[in-house]
Amino acid sequence: MKKFLPILIFVGMLSFVARAQTPVSKSTIDYSNLKNKSFNELFVEITPEQLPESIFKLVGKDYTVITAGLPDHYNSMVAGDGGMGFLMGKPTTFCNLRGTRYTLELILKDKKYTMAYFDDQFKPAFLPFGNSSGRDSDKMKKTPLTPLITPSGRVSYKEAKIIIECDLAETHTINPEEVYAQKNKDFYEDAYKTGGSYHKIVFGDIVHIWVRK
Numbered sequence: 001m002k003k004f005l006p007i008l009i010f011v012g013m014l015s016f017v018a019r020a021q022t023p024v025s026k027s028t029i030d031y032s033n034l035k036n037k038s039f040n041e042l043f044v045e046i047t048p049e050q051l052p053e054s055i056f057k058l059v060g061k062d063y064t065v066i067t068a069g070l071p072d073h074y075n076s077m078v079a080g081d082g083g084m085g086f087l088m089g090k091p092t093t094f095c096n097l098r099g100t101r102y103t104l105e106l107i108l109k110d111k112k113y114t115m116a117y118f119d120d121q122f123k124p125a126f127l128p129f130g131n132s133s134g135r136d137s138d139k140m141k142k143t144p145l146t147p148l149i150t151p152s153g154r155v156s157y158k159e160a161k162i163i164i165e166c167d168l169a170e171t172h173t174i175n176p177e178e179v180y181a182q183k184n185k186d187f188y189e190d191a192y193k194t195g196g197s198y199h200k201i202v203f204g205d206i207v208h209i210w211v212r213k
Helices: 005-014 055-062 102-110 120-130 182-195
Strands: 043-046 064-070 073-079 082-087 090-097 112-117 147-149 155-157 162-173 200-212
Touching (some): 064 090, 064 155, 073 090, 073 102, 102 112, 112 155
Antiparallel strands (some): 043 200, 064 073, 082 090
């Protein structure tokens, strides 16, 4: 993994601390009659600078639901590591995923994915995405969440408060020799022992950000 990447990430994340005012208010979110509403009735597009909540809260406390694949076959997972910033001059997301994740396999295949964030009330609905693999289970059929197709044909959920659409930009496989915090190194080595592969850092160019009206 290139050694300059952490610097880019850090600088990029700092740029999101000062966010412009957004026209969206959390108090206006109405989840009634959700399943019958269209995408345009539910969501409005904003710029990265208009994100209504801290990225540290979104990733660290709300968690990220990453979905990849096509409408007829997709998979979602939960991630607790990641952030946003700039890479090669573009607004970019990054996440740290186990190399064995089925969602990662679909990301690498289709080169497109979504990252969604939810209010706390929906955690019981999406946290099971992290408990089993969609490769050998039908977990996607069991979720109470309501799938939706974005205008660009990507999959996410109507219950989301924020949906970020990404085009895959880069992936970098963790090299333990370049991991200096012992806690981190131990984590990656343990993951390798159980899964047989090292984590990948996945960078995605942001193409759209949608927030609930």
